[in-house]
Amino acid sequence: MLFAVRMQVDLPDMDPNARRDLLREEREYSQELQRGGEWVHIWRVAGSYANISVFDVTDGDRLHEILWNLPLFPYMSIEVTPLATHPSDIRAG
Numbered sequence: 001m002l003f004a005v006r007m008q009v010d011l012p013d014m015d016p017n018a019r020r021d022l023l024r025e026e027r028e029y030s031q032e033l034q035r036g037g038e039w040v041h042i043w044r045v046a047g048s049y050a051n052i053s054v055f056d057v058t059d060g061d062r063l064h065e066i067l068w069n070l071p072l073f074p075y076m077s078i079e080v081t082p083l084a085t086h087p088s089d090i091r092a093g
């Protein structure tokens with residue numbers, strides 16, 4: 001199942017080393033899922049500390065597990081949009 005996910009990050013003031021470690025953990029976690037094929041796209045939202053990502057996962061439970069375990073999850077607002085095939089998509093056959 002494909003899902004579009006918008007993640008808005010709102011980091012509180014924190015120790016600079018803790019912030020650096022948290023962002024490194026987030027990058028490693030995200031890139032592992034990208035290499036594994038479940039995190040298909042990640043785009044920065046221009047002008048905002050947010051991203052729009054596309055996930056290809058078995059079901060909503062798996063997506064929830066991925067999002068819940070994001071190191072930045074406590075500092076994010078997340079919107080999930082399930083995706084379906086568009087009838088005008090020339091690749092859909």
Ligand SMILES: O=C(O)C[C@H]1C=CC(=O)O1
Nearest residue numbers: 009026027030049050051
């Ligand atoms: O910077 C972000 O958009 C937040 C987060 C999501 C993946 C990642 O590496 O960082």
